[in-house]
C-alpha cells in the first residue's frame with residue numbers, strides 16, 4: 001500500500017476497513033479485500049472487504065431481525081438518534097472531508113461543503129421524523145371510523161455512487177431510519193471509506209445493532225452481491241443513485257418481489273442562455289453548476305444553449321473564467337478542479353471530445369489532459385469549452401461527466417425548448433432570462449424534475465430532488481422525501497355507534 005501517509009486524520013478510528021453487520025465490524029466471509037485508490041495520484045492507499053453473496057445475506061438477516069424492534073421505536077426516539085448522528089458528522093467534518101478527498105479526489109473545500117450538505121439531510125429528516133402524520137377520514141356512515149396511518153416499508157437497500165460519497169448515502173439512510181426502516185447499504189467500489197466512517201459515527205450515535213448495515217464490494221463482485229438483495233422478499237425497497245442502465249437492471253431484477261424503488265439516474269441537463277439574460281449571472285451560474293465536483297454531477301449542465309445574438313460575448317466571458325480555474329489535487333488548497341474518478345471516466349471524456357472535434361467542434365480552451373502539468377496524476381482533464389457543437393455529437397446524447405462545456409447556438413424559444421427536451425433524460429434543466437412571461441412559459445415546458453431559473457446550483461435538503469423520464473423516479477429531501485420510505489395503511493373501524 002502506498003500513499004496512506006498523506007491521509008492525516010484527527011481520529012484514526014474513522015478509517016474503517018470492515019463491513020458493519022448486526023452491530024459488528026467484520027471482514028468479508030471469504031476474507032477477500034479490494035483496493036481503494038487515490039485518484040489524485042493513482043496510488044492504492046487502503047483496502048476494504050470484497051463482499052459476496054454470503055455477506056449480502058448476512059446483512060439482510062441482520063436488518064430484517066432488527067426491523068421488528070426498530071419499527072416500534074417512537075418517531076421522537078428516532079429523531080433524537082438522527083440529531084446525535086448529525087452533530088457527530090459535523091464535529092468530524094475535517095476527517096470526513098479528508099477521507100472523501102483522498103478516495104474521490106475532490107478539492108478539500110468542496111469535500112467540507114459536502115459534509116455540511118450531507119449532514120443537512122440528516123438534520124432535515126430528524127425534523128421530518130416527528131411529522132409523519134396520517135389522516136382521519138370523514139366517516140361515510142355512522143358508527144364507522146376510518147384512518148390512514150404511515151408505516152415504514154421495511155428493510156431498505158441503499159446503493160450509492162462515488163461522486164458524492166457522503167451526501168448521497170446520507171440522504172438515503174436518514175429518511176429510511178427516520179421512517180422506521182432498517183438499512184443495508186453498499187457504497188460505490190471507488191469510495192467506500194467515507195460511507196464506512198459515516199456508519200462508524202452512526203454506531204457512535206447509538207443506533208441499535210442491525211438497524212444500519214454496510215458491506216463493500218469490488219466492481220466485479222457488486223452485481224452478484226446486490227443480486228441477493230434484489231431477490232430477497234424481505235428487502236422491501238431499493239434506493240439507488242447511479243446510471244440509467246443500472247437503474248433499469250435493478251427495476252427488472254427486483255420486479256419478482258415488487259419492491260418499492262427510488263431511482264436517481266443519469267441526466268443530460270440543458271442550460272439555456274436567452275438573449276435577454278444577465279450574462280454575468282449566467283456565466284457565474286454555469287461555472288458553479290458545471291464545475292461543481294469537476295463536472296462529475298448528475299445535475300451538471302451537459303448541453304449549453306446560447307442565443308446566437310449573444311453567443312460570442314457569452315463565450316468570451318466564460319472562457320476568461322474557465323482559463324482561471326486551478327486544477328490540482330486536494331492537497332493543493334487553491335485547487336478548484338480535482339482529478340476524474342478513474343481511467344474509465346477520463347476515457348469517456350476523451351471519447352466525447354475527440355468525437356466532437358471530428359464532427360466540427362472547435363476548442364475555445366482546454367481540450368487536453370493536463371497530466372503534463374501535474375506531477376503524478378493520470379486522471380486530470382483540463383476544463384474545456386467547445387464551440388460549434390451539434391446534435392450529431394456523442395456529448396449531445398450522453399452525459400460527459402467531466403469539466404467539458406459544449407456550446408450550442410439557437411435562434412428562438414420554441415426551437416431551444418424542443419432541443420432541450422430532445423433526450424430520454426429529465427433530471428435537471430436551467431435557463432437564464434430576465435423576462436417574467438418567458439420564465440413562466442419555459443419552466444412549464446422543460447421536461448425535468450429540477451429546474452434552475454437564473455440559478456445554477458439548485459439542490460437542497462428542503463427541496464425534492466429527482467428526475468422524470470429515464471432519469472428515474474422517487475424524490476430525495478423535502479417534505480416528500482420521507483414518503484418514499486413509508487407505505488399507507490387504511491384502518492376501517494366499524495360497530496362504533
Ligand code: SIN
Nearest residue numbers: 163241297298299459
Ligand atoms: C448527483 O449528482 O447525483 C447529486 C447532485 C446533487 O445533490 O446536487
